[in-house]
Amino acid sequence: MKKQKTRDHIVEAADQLFYQQGYEHTSFTDISDAVQISRGNFYYHFKTKDDILDAVISARMDKTRKMLAQWELDGSTPQGRIECFIRILITNRDKILNYGCPVGTLTTELAKLNHASREEANALFTLFRTWLEEQFILLGRSKDADDLAMHLLARSQGVATLASAFHDAKFIDQEVAQMCDWLNAYMPKE
Amino acid sequence: MKKQKTRDHIVEAADQLFYQQGYEHTSFTDISDAVQISRGNFYYHFKTKDDILDAVISARMDKTRKMLAQWELDGSTPQGRIECFIRILITNRDKILNYGCPVGTLTTELAKLNHASREEANALFTLFRTWLEEQFILLGRSKDADDLAMHLLARSQGVATLASAFHDAKFIDQEVAQMCDWLNAYMPKE
DNA sequence: GATTTTTTAGGATGCGTGTCCTAATATTAA
DNA sequence: TTAATATTAGGACACGCATCCTAAAAAATC
Numbered sequence: 001m002k003k004q005k006t007r008d009h010i011v012e013a014a015d016q017l018f019y020q021q022g023y024e025h026t027s028f029t030d031i032s033d034a035v036q037i038s039r040g041n042f043y044y045h046f047k048t049k050d051d052i053l054d055a056v057i058s059a060r061m062d063k064t065r066k067m068l069a070q071w072e073l074d075g076s077t078p079q080g081r082i083e084c085f086i087r088i089l090i091t092n093r094d095k096i097l098n099y100g101c102p103v104g105t106l107t108t109e110l111a112k113l114n115h116a117s118r119e120e121a122n123a124l125f126t127l128f129r130t131w132l133e134e135q136f137i138l139l140g141r142s143k144d145a146d147d148l149a150m151h152l153l154a155r156s157q158g159v160a161t162l163a164s165a166f167h168d169a170k171f172i173d174q175e176v177a178q179m180c181d182w183l184n185a186y187m188p189k190e
Numbered sequence: 191m192k193k194q195k196t197r198d199h200i201v202e203a204a205d206q207l208f209y210q211q212g213y214e215h216t217s218f219t220d221i222s223d224a225v226q227i228s229r230g231n232f233y234y235h236f237k238t239k240d241d242i243l244d245a246v247i248s249a250r251m252d253k254t255r256k257m258l259a260q261w262e263l264d265g266s267t268p269q270g271r272i273e274c275f276i277r278i279l280i281t282n283r284d285k286i287l288n289y290g291c292p293v294g295t296l297t298t299e300l301a302k303l304n305h306a307s308r309e310e311a312n313a314l315f316t317l318f319r320t321w322l323e324e325q326f327i328l329l330g331r332s333k334d335a336d337d338l339a340m341h342l343l344a345r346s347q348g349v350a351t352l353a354s355a356f357h358d359a360k361f362i363d364q365e366v367a368q369m370c371d372w373l374n375a376y377m378p379k380e
Numbered sequence: 381g382a383t384t385t386t387t388t389a390g391g392a393t394g395c396g397t398g399t400c401c402t403a404a405t406a407t408t409a410a
Numbered sequence: 411t412t413a414a415t416a417t418t419a420g421g422a423c424a425c426g427c428a429t430c431c432t433a434a435a436a437a438a439t440c
């Protein structure tokens with residue numbers, strides 16, 4: 001099946017372009033140029049542009065789930081796992097400086113467009129949210145686990161937005177350090 | 191001069207629409223419908239769509255400057271003034287729940303579009319940043335005043351993004367309370 | 381090698397867009 | 411009232427867009 005292969009290429013290219021240029025501002029031509037495929041050939045793989053968006057979101061969900069699963073292996077303690085989350089800002093620093101947070105910018109754009117896939121994009125946030133919540137529960141904070149998860153999500157989100165606006169890498173490092181301090185000071189050592 | 195009047199109407203309508211729908215997604219027709227003006231008449235007031243954007247940004251700068259000046263009067267202490275900033279999230283809660291932060295979402299969009307007015311939009315952030323910095327200096331934190339300003343900006347930004355994604359008003363209230371606590375606990379009482 | 385199926389290329393179509401032009405109307409000045 | 415100017419309306423224009431169609435090419439099957 002060659003179909004699946006080119007389909008994957010399309011999704012991958014669209015994923016990048018949607019992140020870098022935004023969904024609406026990315027045209028079929030942009031994607032076909034990136035994949036080196038004729039524009040007309042698209043319809044064979046995807047009926048509409050919205051379908052590509054759904055495929056991209058779905059792919060991001062899978063990738064995120066795998067990443068979270070990996071963190072479960074990397075970090076032996078809940079603190080360590082949460083720290084993995086905090087440190088994505090550093091791992092993806094360059095991209096974030098240029099294009100912001102992929103989750104935040106997409107949900108924001110789709111909200112403005114009042115797009116049908118708005119909620120599906122939000123599910124990406126929910127994925128992180130519930131995962132973080134679980135970690136905080138493991139830390140014995142079951143009462144406010146969700147609040148803490150939202151708090152951390154919001155801080156990461158804000159850091160990405162500001163760092164991107166001012167193209168300030170140092171700011172990312174500072175805030176990541178602060179969040180780690182917050183995590184260690186605030187949480188009970190076990 | 192009737193010209194100035196309709197020009198102001200155009201800028202006001204464009205301001206709202208750019209906020210609610212995004213810059214790119216708002217067409218000349220959208221604006222002319224809102225202002226009740228023929229589409230062709232636009233060119234008499236603005237040469238290009240980009241010119242409208244510049245005018246909108248400029249208007250927002252003026253409005254922001256006035257708001258900051260007002261806060262200088264409202265809050266007798268630097269803490270009080272900073273608290274004014276934190277509480278915009280509550281003042282504009284409904285709009286934020288629906289459309290996010292006007293500054294953050296615009297700069298994010300223009301960054302993706304690689305738009306010429308990107309930097310001018312960022313100046314809105316800088317306006318808040320330097321104003322907050324001044325307040326922290328007045329509090330005797332001249333060494334890390336800018337860091338604190340950026341920290342607070344980022345947190346507000348993150349709160350707006352998450353609250354909008356999850357349409358969660360309670361989250362705004364919680365985080366605003368936390369930021370006020372942080373401000374009062376962290377800062378020296380005088 | 382022949383035939384069927386899968387995959388592709390490239391252009392046609394209709395629509396919305398920003399932009400621009402020109403003639404009509406309203407407003408002001410003489 | 412008349413003449414000059416300021417403001418408007420509405421349509422023309424070229425372009426890019428998502429979409430759709432059809433015939434050619436490639437691949438797979440027999």
